[in-house]
Amino acid sequence: MAERRVGLWLVGARGGVATTVAVGLAALARGEAPTTGLVTESLGPLGVELGLVPWRDFCVGGHEVRPGTLAEAARELEAQHGALPSGSADRYAAELAAIDARVRPGVVFRSGSAIEALAPAGCVAPANTAREAIGAIRRDLEEFRETNQLASLVVVIVSSTEPPTDTSAIPATWDGLDATLDGADCALRASSLYAIAAIESGAAVVNFTPSQGADLPAIEERARRRSVPLAGRDGKTGETLLKSTLAPMFAARRLEVLSWVSHNILGNRDGAVLADPDNKRAKVESKERLLETMLGYRPESLVSIEHIASMGDWKTAWDHVHFRGFLGVPMSLQFTWQGCDSALAAPLVLDLARLIDVAARRGESGAVGALGAFFKSPQGTTEHALGEQVRALDAWLRRPR
Numbered sequence: 264m265a266e267r268r269v270g271l272w273l274v275g276a277r278g279g280v281a282t283t284v285a286v287g288l289a290a291l292a293r294g295e296a297p298t299t300g301l302v303t304e305s306l307g308p309l310g311v312e313l314g315l316v317p318w319r320d321f322c323v324g325g326h327e328v329r330p331g332t333l334a335e336a337a338r339e340l341e342a343q344h345g346a347l348p349s350g351s352a353d354r355y356a357a358e359l360a361a362i363d364a365r366v367r368p369g370v371v372f373r374s375g376s377a378i379e380a381l382a383p384a385g386c387v388a389p390a391n392t393a394r395e396a397i398g399a400i401r402r403d404l405e406e407f408r409e410t411n412q413l414a415s416l417v418v419v420i421v422s423s424t425e426p427p428t429d430t431s432a433i434p435a436t437w438d439g440l441d442a443t444l445d446g447a448d449c450a451l452r453a454s455s456l457y458a459i460a461a462i463e464s465g466a467a468v469v470n471f472t473p474s475q476g477a478d479l480p481a482i483e484e485r486a487r488r489r490s491v492p493l494a495g496r497d498g499k500t501g502e503t504l505l506k507s508t509l510a511p512m513f514a515a516r517r518l519e520v521l522s523w524v525s526h527n528i529l530g531n532r533d534g535a536v537l538a539d540p541d542n543k544r545a546k547v548e549s550k551e552r553l554l555e556t557m558l559g560y561r562p563e564s565l566v567s568i569e570h571i572a573s574m575g576d577w578k579t580a581w582d583h584v585h586f587r588g589f590l591g592v593p594m595s596l597q598f599t600w601q602g603c604d605s606a607l608a609a610p611l612v613l614d615l616a617r618l619i620d621v622a623a624r625r626g627e628s629g630a631v632g633a634l635g636a637f638f639k640s641p642q643g644t645t646e647h648a649l650g651e652q653v654r655a656l657d658a659w660l661r662r663p664r
């Protein structure tokens with residue numbers, strides 16, 4: 264079969280997740296990495312039938328707003344965090360340099376002071392209005408597509424978490440939203456502008472962050488009209504993955520959850536941005552939303568996220584679940600999860616790139632709810648329980664062409 268090159272455009276191209284994606288993809292393309300953690304590698308003949316993109320056929324580029332190189336970012340993950348095998352930056356230096364050459368200055372737009380502090384003027388594409396920013400992003404995407412002769416393009420947002428968007432200030436229809444894009448009071452933040460630019464250029468969009476991205480009725484409408492599939496929001500990689508596995512267990516046994524307390528500590532750059540109370544609010548809302556839907560009632564709950572620099576990329580969560588059983592007897596469950604943030608996230612990004620490409624080739628448009636298993640705040644479905652989400656994903660994969 265002729266090679267079909269697929270573009271993978273990472274917004275936040277030198278962040279921890281993006282760097283691990285770049286190193287992981289280079290290692291997979293050379294056949295030097297085990298496929299542990301990759302869901303699409305477990306599909307066997309179904310994967311062949313679905314025409315999953317071979318790892319070597321992805322061409323990576325992206326937007327970034329910080330100076331530095333991917334090799335430096337990989338070295339930081341190796342040395343400071345032990346989050347990549349030692350020697351990775353040198354071993355994959357050629358692949359990382361090729362991606363670096365395709366990274367363009369991103370846009371910062373209502374991104375909040377924590378993100379703006381990361382981004383010196385020379386690393387940011389100037390834009391006075393939302394429409395100008397969309398135009399600048401779109402030009403980069405189209406240049407990437409043409410220069411590399413890509414058959415299709417997937418844009419994955421893995422940039423720092425923005426503060427929550429004031430959705431009440433955003434029109435519900437595309438025509439209404441479009442009319443606000445030149446104004447000084449347009450309430451969209453950069454993640455939504457990236458999503459719009461991708462949709463306008465016909466690229467599928469995955470939002471791996473808690474930021475708003477394409478999760479607005481007007482943007483979803485535009486995606487449907489432009490026949491572009493979307494998936495989001497906020498990758499479900501660690502503590503919330505466990506929550507969405509355990510909460511259905513309490514519901515199935517009719518054990519009453521009285522309270523669920525989750526304390527998270529992490530030390531990477533994502534954690535530093537989340538130390539800002541505005542940015543933290545977006546993550547906490549995303550982590551808190553799901554308990555009520557799975558249990559059918561709202562237990563007392565508390566989610567905290569604290570930046571502890573010494574933890575590096577090793578996010579640690581301690582959860583205390585207080586519950587009540589037969590005759591009102593109180594009991595508790597406690598667990599501690601320690602995961603390497605980037606190593607948990609990167610394979611999901613790679614799986615999502617392959618799967619949203621399947622959706623695009625099937626002609627699907629708008630939010631693909633069947634990909635909900637990958638997200639804390641899934642778009643296109645109200646299902647949060649992991650078991651049900653995995654069943655929905657399996658049915659979607661097996662759907663006749």
Ligand SMILES: NC(=O)c1ccc[n+]([C@@H]2O[C@H](COP(=O)([O-])OP(=O)(O)OC[C@H]3O[C@@H](n4cnc5c(N)ncnc54)[C@H](O)[C@@H]3O)[C@@H](O)[C@H]2O)c1
Nearest residue numbers: 275278279280369421422423424472498500532533604608
């Ligand atoms: N690692 C996980 O397990 C996990 C799980 C779910 C969600 N996420 C989300 O993924 C995102 C990335 O996480 P990370 O650990 O890689 O963070 P990171 O801070 O290491 O990387 C984010 C990168 O985005 C860049 N950036 C910020 N604003 C930008 C903009 N407007 N345009 C282009 N680039 C921009 C930053 O300079 C930085 O290099 C975060 O929002 C995080 O909450 C991560």
